[in-house]
Amino acid sequence: MCDDAFDADALLPELTPAELVAVIGAAEQRLSDAPLAALSEDGLLALLESREEARRKGVGVDAALLVEISDRGAYQRAGYTTLHQLLAHGLRIGEAESRRRRVTAASVGRFTAMTGERLAPKYPATAAAVTDGAIGDGHVWAIDEVMDKIPASVDPEQRARAEELLAAAARTLNPAGVTIVGNRILAHLDPDGTLADDKDRQRQAKFRLSAQDRQLMSAxxxxxxxxxxxxxxxxxxxxxxxxxxxxxxxxxxxxxxxxxxxxxxxxxxxxxxxxxxxxxxxxxxxxxxxxxxxxxSVHAKPESLRNQIVVTVTDEDLARGAGVAWTATGTRMPVSDLVRMAADAVPYLAVFAKATGQPLYLGRAHRLASRAQRLALFARDRGCTAPGCTRPFTQCEMHHAPDWQDGGPTDIDHLGGACGKHNRWNGKNPGDWESTVLTGGPDRGRMAWRPVGQDGPWIVNPLFHPDKLRTGPHTPEAERTPPPAVNHRLGTTGPPGIGTTAESGVTRLSWKDLAA
Structure with a gap:
């Protein structure tokens, strides 16, 4: 515990939130240089407990901050359409951590009603425990998970009592212990499992593929x-x-x-x-x-890549039967597995090596990209081109740069893959994003993005091309952030030139020849 004789408030005059955060940062820096070796064992344990209490109080502060940003839509000022995008990609904390923080904010934060009044927290007892520094975000997630499993038909008073019991248990138990207590509460509220109805079951239903691990396996x-x-x-x-x-x-x-x-x-x-x-x-x-x-369903919709297995692989890896291929759904597949699969199935294999006679330039005659263009773009982009997006190519639309309504042609070097959400990112107002296909530098031919009104570098999505990352103090600035020759969002362009992307073609191989 902190020393009662030390009055921290006396050191802090009336400061703004930004100044207080600066003070916290300075204190953390000083603490990192503090002589911890001079403390006794009891002093170390007391410091650990005090620090955890401060960390838990910070959970409530973070929740209040996220509530305010959400209520006012402040994430749009940073160029994002949702709070989740701001956290996951703007702060680079990732999808899972973003979900956890939003769960915490929704559980203990005080949102604003349509009438302007502040609402009570979703879980009042849990919010009070967070404010006291008695429980952390792990406890909040455990409580929310249990509360989500309570059948909708349970009386509101019993539901509120369950939340109070869970918050009280969290003050003395770790999150796993809260889950155990929660299971007992659920068993008490619905001992026979008869209160749960179809809506409860549908709400909890899920089937989710986890990301591939180092062995390319998925849980x-x-x-x-x-x-x-x-x-x-x-x-x-x-x-x-x-x-x-x-x-x-x-x-x-x-x-x-x-x-x-x-x-x-x-x-x-x-x-x-x-x-x-x-x-x-x-x-x-x-x-x-x-x-x-x-x-x-392989021939159900010929112009789509969503109803069949489409694989891109280099001709070199295919020839030696080694390496990793990419499917249009975002899966990485060993080439050896690709060859075995080809012997029995009839997926569509596209080896992007030479130019073919298939039309890749349609000008303004067509708004929708052709199948040949989609295949070529899959080989180039592999997925959504928006910075930080993990959507595979099968979940992408063909994004024009400039936009179709602004005169953008349906040509291969004016197109890029973008999921539905990011395909609507483009705009001309603060909070929107602009996009371009880079015409110079090591990322030539790739779609790049940046917030409207910012003169910063164009950003490409590295998640589908980790082998092309260029960072570090020895990386030339021109290679780290290659400037485009033309900004398609702010100016006009002439006829498309013949570049590396336009020269990409599709070679169809026989599965039987490949398997042999």
Missing amino acids: VQARLTPQLRAEFEVMFTRWAAPGMNNPDDPDSPHGAADQPGLDPAVLAAAAERDTRLLGRRQHDALLALLAWANAQ
Whole structure:
């Protein structure tokens, strides 16, 4: 605990919020140079406790700050359309941390009503504990998770009492302990699970693919409704039967175990050879089912890249059967897996190496990009070009620079991939962004962005091209922030020139030739 004889308030006159933050920063700097070795063990422990209390009080301050920014839409001044964008990309704290901070702000912050009055916090007891420095953001997330699971039919008084009990528990327990207490409260409120209705189940349903790890593997976060679980169980019974859809057995039957024409003796022999555990069999069954479903829709909408597997790979990596390919959905795939997949499936492989006769320049004759242009842009962009965006190319629209309504042509070096949200970023007012296709420097041909009215450098999205990052004190400024030859948002342009992007083409290869 802090020494009661020390009056910190006496050192702080009436300061503005910005001045107080400056004082905190200066104090942190002084603290980093403080002689901690001179403290006793008790002094170190007391300092740790005091510092954690101050950190927890800061959670409430951050929540109040985010509420004020949200209420007033101040994030638009920085060129973002949502608070989430400002946090995740403007402050570079990432998607997950942005969600956590917004959950905390929504839980303990005091928002402004339409009438102008300040509303009470969503969780009053939790907000009071944060103000006291007794609990941190981890406790808030645990409380919110439990409260979200309380059925909507529970009486409001019981719900409020549950929040009070959780906040009281958080004052003495860690977040994991709060979750345990919360599970007991849920069991007390709905012991038979009969109060939860379909709306509660639909609200909690999710199926989310996590990012690929270093081995290019992906974890799944799922909470299935009873209906989806039942569908999975029926599918696995038919497609994950022993011996079915075994990629390690060339003689394994493909499809469902009860499909017409399947020889029971062949299935029995394959099952005898099958050494896979249940989890692997279900994985292989889901893979086989999705491959079959994707093959059915491959020609449903020929001009779209969303209804089929599209892969870009360099001709060098393809020739040596090594390296990593990119799919239009944003997945990185070893070239060796690509070759194996090609033997059975019929995805569309695009090797961008030489120019072809497909038209990449449409001028003003068409507003929508052609399939050839989309394929070429996928090879160049791989995903959304907006800074910090992780949307894959299948979730992108074709963005004109300059905008179509401003006379922008549908030519390959005036287009770039942009998700729906960022495709609407462009504007001419403060808070909007402007975009251009760079015509010089090492990022020549790539779409770049910057907030309107700022003379700072054009920003490209490095997330889909980490191999092209150029940072560090020894990187020439011209390479670090290459200037465009033409600002398509502020001026006019002449006819498109022939550049590296325009020279990119599409070479179609036969899957059977590739597999051989």
